[in-house]
Amino acid sequence: MNQKLFKVMSLAAIAATFASCEKDEVKIGDTSVEISTEGAYVVSQGNWGENNGSLQFIDLINKRVSEDIFYKENDRMIGDLFQDICVYGTKLYCTVSESSKVMVLERSGKLVKEINLTDESGKPVSPRYITSYRGNLYFTAYDGYVHSMDTVAYELGNKVKVGDFPEALTVAEGKLFVNNSNHYLAQNEKNSVSVVDLATFENIRTIGVHLNPYDQSLTAADGNVYIVCCGNFGQNDPENGIEPLYSTLVKIDSKTYQTTNLTTASKIASRYDLMYIIYNDYYVANSLSYKTYDLSKNAVTNENFISSAELTDPNSIDVDPAFGNIYISKSTYGSLGEIYVYSSLFKIQTTYKVGYSPAKVAFAY
């Protein structure tokens, strides 16, 4: 009997010693890629709440993608929802939205400075998109401000009030154009673009635009601002009085502030006179298309530069300013992301495996 008891107790003891000591490691991409100016940074936002944003580098010469260089250099993950990056001077400036911080990195990915952003009462402000102008960085945040930061001491400077949920922003004619989105909690200044004069750092104007300007905003070669307003994603429900408002490319004249709706668009990138467009409206069946719009001719010049069957689930589009290659990210439910690279003649060049929810390719030169 006592033997049995002993056996039972030893079993329990054995079980007790099996304390687990497994280690998680992060391994995507090539460990031997060297950082240079001949390359591009890939922002993978990661999945919400999973702290798995990542930063990778594409070596354009050898056509290889690195591992997560932030993790490699700093022994930790960059955080939750790595929203945007701005390559400026010798540094990288990153906004991490859910982790509510701005980070200054060396081009290698090594952390220089990290600023946790909260308001006076400790609430996180969720920085969103970031851009640069004449030695300063400007980023939007969900406290309804555009914040500024210098590039010497990396200190936060003044901030200026815009809409409740400001998103993408761009600089044109010495002014910031800030998308004020139609976030469902937004009360003030939604569906508009705020104009901030960078000389005085004052909000000088609010431009009404098509419903829900969101994460796309750029200044094209013609000096004008181009944004995407998502509308209601094409929802058509006449019985309930809902008319479809499609996702639309909107031109804002940077001098006169006149707005023009150009064509349907969801994600945009531009080089010279050409706008590269991904269009995909949730409520419009089979709406996925890849098209080009010529800004000088005011016309769609190619309806399908890639077939929608060839590349499903696109998430972002960027164009290499030097060589004209087109970088389209693909984010499929549950899977790691990919970057598809096409030549300016729309021939597939290569693909790269990247982190979750890739959202931007930022060129290093």
Added chain:
Amino acid sequence: MSNHKNNHYGIRTGIISVLALCSSSQIYALEAYDENDVQAPYVASSSDSQSNYSSSVKESTETLSLTEIAEERVLDNVTVKAKKRTNLTSGSPMQILGEELLSNISSPSLSDAVKRFSGAMVKDYGGIGGLKTINVRSMGSEHTGVCYDGVAISNCQSGQIDLSNFSLNNVSQLSLSIGQNDDIFQPAKVHASAAVLFIETKRPELSKEKPVYMSLSYRGGSYKLHNPSVLFAQRISQGFMYSVYADYIKSDGEYPFTYKNGNTLVDGTRTNSDIESLKSEINLYGNIGKRQTLNAKVYALFSERGLPGGIIYDNPYSAERLGDRNYFVHLNYENEITEKFSLRSAAKANYSWNKYTDVQVHSTTDNRFEQYEGYATLSALYSPWEALSFSVSQDIVYNYLESNIPDYVYPERYTSLSAFSAKYSDRRLTITATLLNTFIKEKLKSSNQPDDRKRLSPSFSISYKPFDVTNLRIRASYKDIFRVPTFNDMYYKVVGNTSLKPETSKQVNAGITWIGQPFEFMEYLNFTADIYYNVVDDKIVAFPTSFIWKMMNVSKVKTRGADFNVSTGINITKHINIGITGAYSYMDARDKTDRNSDLWDNQIPYTPLHSGNAMVVIENPILNFGYSLVASSHRYSSNMNIAQNRIPGYYDHSLWIDRTINIGSHSLLLRADAINLSDKNYEVIRFYPMPGRNYRFSITYKY
């Protein structure tokens, strides 16, 4: 043995009256007699031992002793305690945790007991206030129904029942039925889930001699836990009694944790993890004559808690709060009209209210939801011959959800469930078959009405005892069922999708059960083993499409698994007993959505390949000692099985001691627990570290 058999039939009428007192689930007690020949030897020994480990033998043994006192009890029906079921004859897996085993789990939450079931994972977000839902055989929380004292509990808003809203202090029996339910005399709703968790509350035994029962208990512990509870019962008259129960919990829930972001240590304290809740109920139990019973329950829950959220690197802010109010009334009426024909009916009115608040820099959220439910069921059981019975059951459910969210659609849902069942049962063979018809109609405030839903769901099971000499049973079952999209799936702001199809599940199970006394020193040894295969299709998930997230019917999951349960009781001396229970689950749950996807054949999130638990209890007159283990192999937090998504496996060890002091009819139980001895902040859900080593003590006075 033949003596027992005679007994069995001889007092059958009496038994049925006894059974009819309780919820329909007691029909199992009757089936237990098939196993009498094996149970007989244990009657004597079990009367000596203070406790048993929920084993079926104990269940059955008590049923047996029930036969002896049944007639006496029928005379004064108030005293009936019979709350026993057995998993032995069941054609599909039925695991039972009886009062004795439950008393070994000292936790304010029911979820710590549910972790003892093989094949069931509790999604535990950590802390006493954290959300805890049950996921059986990787089919998803929405596929498990919960039945509280015979009446289904539902949540039309999210489809998930939060187990932390139920107190373990008041539970006398917890059972989990997977697949086809053998008890055909049940509300149709019991047949409408892939698995059902039955919660049976305590019902003290009263008599003319002892007309009052009282239990006062206080539990305290780490993280400023205070958990007093009281159960009071009184006999009103011949055939009638009532009970009052109240359970209060308060804890600040602030526990320290260590966590690693890569190789960087994140030290922190769980904040906004406090809870304060009060659960209370009043029960009335009555017998009208010998053939009718009427039970009524009034239930109220108040709860206020913080939702700490997952760890977000570099941002410890957390301000989400959840308030719950839940009130319901239910009535249960049963009438054994003739020996061959019985009726049972139940009705329930339920109101629940919840309030979610969050304070962020840009806005303050205050979302309120109110659920209204009306439910009625009527079942008839007809047994033309000894071995054959038929049942028909009709349920009607009405659900309505209100919210203060702007432009809310105010959905109403009418559900009709009709079940037709047949059962054949003799000493060797039990066969049951059920056909369930579901009809659902929904109405919205806006003009766009979703389509009606209709579906027929078949299920059947068979259990066979091949040999006379050994108490081995072979079983097999099949069930085809579905879960309808919840109101959140269909109407939640932005992500809701009204065109969702039901999420279907098909289950096949085969297994053996065995009970016996292989060695002299063993009181009994009980063993069950099952292998299963299930397919969940059209799984409803939040799916990103065209740059926005929507609820979609996208994925398909195939699971191959095996569950093993073993329990034994060993008498070392007349006064020293050891009880051991163990459960092991193997669960190979793969994504079978798209062969060309990276996710094809990956283990689905939050399903460990191996998991198990064990409990050893050593009882003696001086100090009882217990050890418990809950263990799991690694899991993945996301669909892709890469290192980044891997959550390490864990072992959670606990130890306790207890001592009962009896003075006349008063008893005092003192107990101390040390929980999670290895002090690891392991994760069940990624970024929700569990509390490290913590302590509890409790004192219970009973009269």
